[in-house]
Amino acid sequence: MRNMFSAAMRFTPVRFAAAAVLSLALAGCLFRESPVASWYVFPSSPAETSGQSSALQGPRIAVGPLTLPAYLDRSNVFIRQDAASPAARIAPAALWGEPLEEGVARVLCESMGAALASRQAVVFPLELALPADWRVFIHVVRFDGAPNAPVALKASWSFVSATGEVRRTGQFSDTVTAAGGVDGLVLAQDTLLRRFGKTLAEAAPLTPQETKPARAK
DSSP, X not given: OHHHHHHHHHHHHHHHHHHHHHHHHHHHHHHOOOOOOEEEOOOOOHHHHHTXXXXXXXXXXXXXXXEOOGGGOSSEEEEOSOTTSOOOEEEEEEEEXXXXXXHHHHHHHHHHHHHTGGGTOEEEEGGGOOOOSEEEXXXXXXXXXXXXXXXXXXXXXXXXXXXXXXXXXXXXXXXXXXXXXXXXXXXXXXXXXXXXXXXXXHHOOOSHHHHSOOOOO
């Protein structure tokens, strides 16, 4: 019995030390500071928004419906380093400050409105539920990239009249190399959206013949 008691006494300090180390490790995990979140929105262009102030009497274009890939349906900024690789990640501390779909529509409206200001066109998101002469359906199939790497935007679009006729369709595909950090990625995405908006403005069917309502048969 004495030998067994002595053996237990010899191992007790080792077990106590192991338990203390484990407790400290768990405490470190529990009290480790989380990274501070950063919130991102696409910047508004003063030149583009001010250019729409006089465009009140022309054709009215509603941007939408607009669909984005399912992988972008999240609050975190999505990062894909290589388009040829299936590997991707989300930035845990980089969050969108508005629903991405709303941000995309807002930038497209700003870009289109500025480009069409001289033609007195009014451009607004479909969600405003205002009367529209045209709706532009947009289906985005890719909108991602990474800091210090190419960022891509690929989408299809269709202009549909108030009577439901599809008048014009097309595809948009472009890339921009982003600067460093998530800031660089978001700014590159903003640049692509504004280019897309200008492309849509150039394709907008706004001539009198095109905006005239279809005759009833």
